[in-house]
Amino acid sequence: MSLFSDNIRTLRVKHKISQEKLAENLCITRGRYVKYEDGTSEAPYDILKKIAHYYHISIDLLLSVDVRKIDTEDLLKLENNRLVLPIMVDREGENFIEVVTQKVKAGYLNGYADPEYIESLQQISLPFLGPGKHRGFPVEGDSMPPHENGSIIIGRYVESLGEVLDGKTYIFITKNEGMVYKRLNKNKKNALVLESDNRFYPNYEVKASDILEIWEYECNIGRSDMKAKIEEPVSVEKMFLELKREISEVKESIKSR
Structure with missing residues (x-):
């Protein structure tokens, strides 16, 4: 058994729908669906997507979160079945x-x-x-x-x-x-x-x-009130010009000795 198998069984029972009826909505046979719910076969992406859309829940949650531990009705619903965020609220209903x-x-x-x-x-x-x-x-x-x-x-x-x-x-x-x-x-x-x-x-x-x-x-x-100080990147050309200047100064110093 897998978390995904447990989740789709939990959701099906919660929505009071039979395996046959759900399989019909997914456009597959009941026998094929039973294998997903029993964990004897892994559902391909196209079936995952259909199940996610059917229950209006993200694929992420179907695969990685035990839906028995959360109230799916209170989760934030996002477009295109994107990730549904768990939200914590205080006693006044304000988001933490x-x-x-x-x-x-x-x-x-x-x-x-x-x-x-x-x-x-x-x-x-x-x-x-x-x-x-x-x-x-x-x-x-x-x-x-x-x-x-x-x-x-x-x-x-x-x-x-x-x-x-x-x-x-x-x-x-x-x-x-x-x-x-x-x-x-x-x-x-x-x-x-x-x-x-x-x-x-x-x-x-x-x-x-x-x-x-x-x-x-x-x-x-943050704790700092320091003004930002961004150093300008030194170009390769500038570095060579500075090196050339220093070399010239060294040569002049040698000549003057």
């Missing part, structure tokens, strides 16, 4: 802001769709942010001044790629790069070009299919 600290950052790629992992994160409340789902992420390195290493970026969840705009900064959760905070340089058809405000770091491209989540910058939580 989960903070992904440096300590737990490594586990976010595996836990971002797991309600138990999200519930275990530290939580804060910032009422001035207004509507939307927000989450805090740690800044690492010096690629995005004035945000220093160790500060926290609060981002608002972006539901679709069509919402992102050139020139704005976002937290990108990607399959290959992990968690990065970058400025959107160019919104291409099937990819995004990301750039650092520190020009020492080169731009790079991320495929749309590689992106798991996007969080638009809302505010920064």
Whole structure:
């Protein structure tokens, strides 16, 4: 048995539908469907997609989260069956802001769709942010001044790629790069070009299919009030000219002796 098998059985029973009726809606035979529910056969992508659309739930949740532990009616519904986010709220109904600290950052790629992992994160409340789902992420390195290493970026969840705009900064959760905070340089058809405000770091491209989540910058939580200082990158030509000047000075010094 697999988590997927348990999930589709749980959902079918919850919706009070027979295996035969569900198989008919999926345009397959009952015998074929039973193998998926019994775990004796793996469902291909086209069937996964049909089941996800039938129950209005993301494929991610079907494959990685025990749906018996969550109330699927209370989850955030996104377009095209994108990932459904677990949301924590306080007694007044205000959304908590989960903070992904440096300590737990490594586990976010595996836990971002797991309600138990999200519930275990530290939580804060910032009422001035207004509507939307927000989450805090740690800044690492010096690629995005004035945000220093160790500060926290609060981002608002972006539901679709069509919402992102050139020139704005976002937290990108990607399959290959992990968690990065970058400025959107160019919104291409099937990819995004990301750039650092520190020009020492080169731009790079991320495929749309590689992106798991996007969080638009809302505010920064940090301890420093230092003014950003970005050093201009030194060109190779400038380096050679400086070296040439120094060599000339050495030669002149030798001649004068």
